[in-house]
Amino acid sequence: MSKTGAIRLFLRSCSGGVQAASRQYSTTPRCSQVEAAAVGQKEELRPKTALLMLNMGGPRNLDEVHDFLLELFKDRDIIQLPFQSRMGPWIAKRRTPSIQQKYDEIGGGSPIFKWTDLQGKLMCERLDKLCPDTAPHKHYVGFRYAHPLTEATLEQIEEEGAENCVAFSQYPQYSCSTTGSSMNAIHKFYANRPTETKLKWSVIDRWCTNPFLVKCFAENIKTELEKFPAEKRKDVFILFSAHSLPLRQVNRGDPYAAEVGGTVQLVMQELGFSNPYRLVWQSKVGPLPWLSPATDDTIKGLVQRGRKNMILVPIAFTSDHIETLHELDIEYAQDVGNEVGAEHILRCAAPNDHPLFIDALVDVASKHLLGSQRCSEQFLHNCPLCVNKSCFASKKWFRHATQTF
Amino acid sequence: MSKTGAIRLFLRSCSGGVQAASRQYSTTPRCSQVEAAAVGQKEELRPKTALLMLNMGGPRNLDEVHDFLLELFKDRDIIQLPFQSRMGPWIAKRRTPSIQQKYDEIGGGSPIFKWTDLQGKLMCERLDKLCPDTAPHKHYVGFRYAHPLTEATLEQIEEEGAENCVAFSQYPQYSCSTTGSSMNAIHKFYANRPTETKLKWSVIDRWCTNPFLVKCFAENIKTELEKFPAEKRKDVFILFSAHSLPLRQVNRGDPYAAEVGGTVQLVMQELGFSNPYRLVWQSKVGPLPWLSPATDDTIKGLVQRGRKNMILVPIAFTSDHIETLHELDIEYAQDVGNEVGAEHILRCAAPNDHPLFIDALVDVASKHLLGSQRCSEQFLHNCPLCVNKSCFASKKWFRHATQTF
Numbered sequence: 001m002s003k004t005g006a007i008r009l010f011l012r013s014c015s016g017g018v019q020a021a022s023r024q025y026s027t028t029p030r031c032s033q034v035e036a037a038a039v040g041q042k043e044e045l046r047p048k049t050a051l052l053m054l055n056m057g058g059p060r061n062l063d064e065v066h067d068f069l070l071e072l073f074k075d076r077d078i079i080q081l082p083f084q085s086r087m088g089p090w091i092a093k094r095r096t097p098s099i100q101q102k103y104d105e106i107g108g109g110s111p112i113f114k115w116t117d118l119q120g121k122l123m124c125e126r127l128d129k130l131c132p133d134t135a136p137h138k139h140y141v142g143f144r145y146a147h148p149l150t151e152a153t154l155e156q157i158e159e160e161g162a163e164n165c166v167a168f169s170q171y172p173q174y175s176c177s178t179t180g181s182s183m184n185a186i187h188k189f190y191a192n193r194p195t196e197t198k199l200k201w202s203v204i205d206r207w208c209t210n211p212f213l214v215k216c217f218a219e220n221i222k223t224e225l226e227k228f229p230a231e232k233r234k235d236v237f238i239l240f241s242a243h244s245l246p247l248r249q250v251n252r253g254d255p256y257a258a259e260v261g262g263t264v265q266l267v268m269q270e271l272g273f274s275n276p277y278r279l280v281w282q283s284k285v286g287p288l289p290w291l292s293p294a295t296d297d298t299i300k301g302l303v304q305r306g307r308k309n310m311i312l313v314p315i316a317f318t319s320d321h322i323e324t325l326h327e328l329d330i331e332y333a334q335d336v337g338n339e340v341g342a343e344h345i346l347r348c349a350a351p352n353d354h355p356l357f358i359d360a361l362v363d364v365a366s367k368h369l370l371g372s373q374r375c376s377e378q379f380l381h382n383c384p385l386c387v388n389k390s391c392f393a394s395k396k397w398f399r400h401a402t403q404t405f
Numbered sequence: 406m407s408k409t410g411a412i413r414l415f416l417r418s419c420s421g422g423v424q425a426a427s428r429q430y431s432t433t434p435r436c437s438q439v440e441a442a443a444v445g446q447k448e449e450l451r452p453k454t455a456l457l458m459l460n461m462g463g464p465r466n467l468d469e470v471h472d473f474l475l476e477l478f479k480d481r482d483i484i485q486l487p488f489q490s491r492m493g494p495w496i497a498k499r500r501t502p503s504i505q506q507k508y509d510e511i512g513g514g515s516p517i518f519k520w521t522d523l524q525g526k527l528m529c530e531r532l533d534k535l536c537p538d539t540a541p542h543k544h545y546v547g548f549r550y551a552h553p554l555t556e557a558t559l560e561q562i563e564e565e566g567a568e569n570c571v572a573f574s575q576y577p578q579y580s581c582s583t584t585g586s587s588m589n590a591i592h593k594f595y596a597n598r599p600t601e602t603k604l605k606w607s608v609i610d611r612w613c614t615n616p617f618l619v620k621c622f623a624e625n626i627k628t629e630l631e632k633f634p635a636e637k638r639k640d641v642f643i644l645f646s647a648h649s650l651p652l653r654q655v656n657r658g659d660p661y662a663a664e665v666g667g668t669v670q671l672v673m674q675e676l677g678f679s680n681p682y683r684l685v686w687q688s689k690v691g692p693l694p695w696l697s698p699a700t701d702d703t704i705k706g707l708v709q710r711g712r713k714n715m716i717l718v719p720i721a722f723t724s725d726h727i728e729t730l731h732e733l734d735i736e737y738a739q740d741v742g743n744e745v746g747a748e749h750i751l752r753c754a755a756p757n758d759h760p761l762f763i764d765a766l767v768d769v770a771s772k773h774l775l776g777s778q779r780c781s782e783q784f785l786h787n788c789p790l791c792v793n794k795s796c797f798a799s800k801k802w803f804r805h806a807t808q809t810f
Contacts, residue, residue, distance in 0.1 A: 209674050234782055237789070251697040253706070258684040261666025269614050272778070276786035279663040289694060292656040293790060301658070301790040373677070377639055381681035384642070385698060385706040 047138035050162040050199070051127075051365060052153065053120050054182040055170040057143025058110025058321050062103055064146065066096045071145035077181040077390055106325040113148075115319035115352050116141050116170065122353070123361040130362065131369045134164060142182070150185045158197065165199040168365065172213055173259035173316055174206040175245060176383065180391065183379075187394035190401075201401040202374040204364060208259040209266060212360035216351050217263070217313065218270040224311045224346045225275070236309045237276050237302055240264045241328060242316035244281035244290040253383030257291055260316055267315070276307075279315070282327055295328075296336050299345065308343035318357065320350045375402035452543035455567040455604070456532075456770060457558065458525050459587040460575040462548025463515025463726050467508055469551065471501045476550040482586040482795055511730040518553075520724035520757050521546050521575065527758070528766040535767065536774045539569060547587070555590045563602065570604040573770065577618055577668060578721050579611040580650060580661035581788065585796065588784075592799035595806075606806040607779035609769060613664040614671060617765035621756050622668070622718065623675040629716045629751045630680070641714045642681050642707055645669045647721035648728060649686035649695040658788030662696055665721055672720070681712075684720070687732060700733075701741050704750065713748035723762065725755045780807035 059068040073079065073088030081087045103109055120139025127137040140157055142150035157165055167186060169179040183203070190197055207213065221238060228236050242260045250257055264279045280298045284290040293301075295312070302310060312333060314324045324347065333345040351357035380399050382391050464473040478484065478493030486492045508514055525544025532542040545562055547555035562570055572591060574584040588608070595602055612618065626643060633641050647665045655662055669684045685703045689695040698706075700717070707715060717738060719729045729752065738750040756762035785804050787796050 209670050235786075237786070247694070247697070253683050253685075253698055253703065255683060257662065258666030258669055261663030262670030264663055265614050265667030266671075268783075273781045273783055276782045278658050278660060278789055280658075280789075289652070292652070293658055298658065298789040305787060305789070305791070307786065307789075376678045377681045378673075378678055381640075381642070381712065382710060384683055384685075384703040384710070384712075386710070 045136050047136050047160060047162045049127075049131075049134040049137045049164040049166065049369070050157045050160075051120065051124065051137055051139045051166050051168050052142050052150075052157065052186075053116050053139055053168050053170050054142050054150065054179070055112060055116055055144070055319075056178065057146030057149075058112045059103065059146055060113055061109040062100045064109070065100045065103060066092060068146050069095055069099065071149070075144070075181060077184050077388065078177045102322060102326050105330065106322065110146070110321050112319050112321045113141060113143070113146070118353055119170075119319075119358065119361055122358045123365060126358075126362045127365055127369070130366045134369045138162070142186075144182050144185060150182060151189050154186065154189050157199070163200060164202065165197075166202050166204060166365065166368065168204045168368075169206065170318055171316065172206065172210070172263065172318065173208045173242075173256055174379075175256035176249065176254050176386075176388070176391070177245065178256075179205055183398065184390045184394045187397040188390070190397065191393070197401065199401075201398070202368065203376070203379055203398060203402060204368050205376055205379040206259060207360070207364045208263045210360050210364055211266075212356050212363050213351070214263065214266040214270050216354050216356035216360060217267045217315065217348070219356060220348045220351070220354065221267070221271060221311060221313060224348050227346060228309060228344065232309055234275060235307065236311060237278070237307050238268075238311050238313060239295060239298060240267070240277065240279045240313045240315040241282045241295045242279065242314075243323060244284040244292070244294070247289045247291065250291060252385040252387065255378075255383075256316075263315055267313075282332075283323060296332055299332060299336050299342065300340050303340040303342050308341070309345075310342070311346050311348055313348040314350050318351045320352060324350050375399075450541050452541050452565060452567045454532075454536075454539040454542045454569040454571065454774070455562045455565075456525060456529065456542055456544045456571050456573050457547050457555075457562065458521050458544055458573050458575050459547050459555065459584065460517065460521055460549070460724075461583065461587075462551030462554075463517045464508065464551055465518055466514040467505045469514070470505045470508060471497060473551050474500055474504065476554070480549070480586060482589050482793065483582045507727060507731050510735065511727065515551070515726050517724050517726045518546060518548070518551070523758055524575075524724075524763065524766060527763045528770060531763075531767045532770055532774065535771045539774045543567070547591075549587050549590060555587060556594050559591065559594050562604070568605055569607065570602075571607050571609060571770065571773065573609045574611065575723055576721065577611065577615070577723065578613045578647075578661055578664035579784075581654065581659050581791075581793070581796070582650065583661075584610055588803065589795045589799045592802040593795070595802065596798070602806065604806075606803070607773065608781070608784055608803060608807060609773050610781055610784040611664060612765070612769045613668045615765045615769055616671075617761050617768050618756070619668065619671040619675050621759050621761035621765060622672045622720065622753070624761060625753045625756070625759065626672070626676060626716060626718060629753050632751060633714060633749065637714055639680060640712065641716055642683070642712050643673075643716050643718060644700060644703055645672070645682065645684045645718045645720040646687045646700045646733060647684065647719075649689040649697070649699070652694045652696065655696060657790040657792065660783075660788075661721075668720055672718075687737075688728060701737055704737060704741050704747065705745050708745040708747050713746070714750075715747070716751050716753055718753040719755050723756045725757060729755050780804070 059065045069092035070089060073092050076084065120141065124137040124139045128135040140153045141148050142153040144150060167183060169182065171178045225233055225236060245254060245256055261279060268277055278298060280293050280295045281291040282295040284294055312328045314328060317324060328347050333347055337345040375398060380395050382395060464470045474497035475494060478497050481489065529542040529544050533540040545558045546553050547558040549555060572588060574587065576583045630638055630641060650659060650661055666684060673682055683703060685698050685700045686696040687700040689699055717733050719733060722729060733752050738752055742750040780803060785800050787800060
């Protein structure tokens, strides 16, 4: 991949979006602050179990775009640049205006903190009832490239003195460049810290077949299908769109593509295979091969073959961000759709705060807390053709941390 | 892809294997003959519903290898050669000796007819009880490149006067080059026939998430896992191996890769994610890119990284044939394993006549017969970037045939 290609990729792949008014999230307080405010002056209960919700994050306002890009270009798990310590900041600075413009077009920032915080709050309320042995539960948000950064959140969790900490990936399907990078960040934090963690660690690394997640997607798709006239409904093509990956990474054994395929099949089974559908891949950049077919090429191909009605489903995102609000809504549904003469291209809602999605989080977390498997063997083994040294060290650390009782 | 590459591919991808003694299947009678013999002189009941079990087939003995290759190289749905009518027979003749040698090494022929016939017989016995409205049911075997050929079986079904015919793909995951090719063969048969079919047609095109299929794979994997010493068991790497496909085909929207991913995730869920695992791809040939990582490269990569115990699971095959008996057992588990110094590489049994696999067939077929969906919209729509004219005509025919009541 050309450097420019790689750079454009990561600018796309790791940025967030905002649903409503500009900068409305810029002053959103951290979850702990929200809770502290809710109980007024009353001292907050010390959490017994921390649920660390890991995601990429996104700039909450235009002022945060530069720092977000800076963090992104530091991450050697996702991008390797020559002279990265100098090249990264240079690219971040250079790309800031164009990325700010995209955020501006979707309202001024990313809603991913708002959604993650709300999801965590709703989840923990129910976990306290379902899992009294590990209560009180408290959610923490750990983003990879935006505030609150994983490292700062880890400091907070250590300070607040929980006994257990669940590293809960908010990506239902595992990729080395998403969940893997977040997990490696946790390991790096502790590798650079003089004292060992006393937390009893466990890991939720993937949950792509969770039945509530599947039902949530199916319900959201049904809602969109009902917007089409009855006589056209069964011909509406459902395009499950997931962020693409370079084949170089897939070919080393990154399991992401197969896991996204799993979610897609289950959602269609839930819908009784009511419609034609395909899994397609968005956000590819650069000349090298990535997972295909691409979402935009597929839209064009369908319209050329007379299939002019479709629904785009962001199957690997659990909250709205720039790939749903800008890429799917503006670049594909609107721009590509108009260009090729599509009739209707609707976009299925991201899970966000759908009650079935909260059920999914509660189901995944409660089964984890009540079960005996603290970390899957799948996560603890490198990819069969892994060449990333960080992964070897990180997995060793997690094996130790999740087997210390 | 180079011509040679394409040719080697199809020689590999479409050939079968035999489990037991050489040529034991060469005299196996057709299913209808088996049944006729069973009832002696008594006239056989006219079937109300024909279940046409579609698969690739394989030569039952060494004498059939040449004709098998000849049929294969005729199929423009799977391979396009210049001057195909002359090139095809030439390549078939030239390749016959080396393919015969492979069949010789696994006992002299393919057991795929034996297994398909037995599977169909066991399925129909139970369908008669479960679905009295469509009884009596009779299974027919329709192979694409070996006896009994789909065209001959269609003649037989028409002659025997069933009312309904279910085109039941024996590939749980759909690919244009497997199920698609068999379905196109049905259409071509009727396109060349002077009289229209009076059969009430329906189609089972994919069943990759069937719970009994999933349980069958999980049980077979557990059986293999138990052969490892307890202290090594949880580190055994499970490699789900499926036949690879050229990316050119995947990139047009062939849904196979995503569907195989679906089966893999469900099997691992059934196993409680007990072991590390990956979906890998076998049988690639030629220099052009195919679905990766390759099974043999993955075995080498794992052993190099100290993971020396593994199980190979043929996740997209329902019966043993040359890809399990020769490629997985001899070329990978034995030859590659020895070359790189693996400890134990076991191969999980193909479903064959496992009771849970018969449950899967019965579950899929009975739900289809009792349900209202005669053909999925997924099957009736071309791939978004399809360029195969046969598919357009075939899907049009199936839409008509499955909507005529």
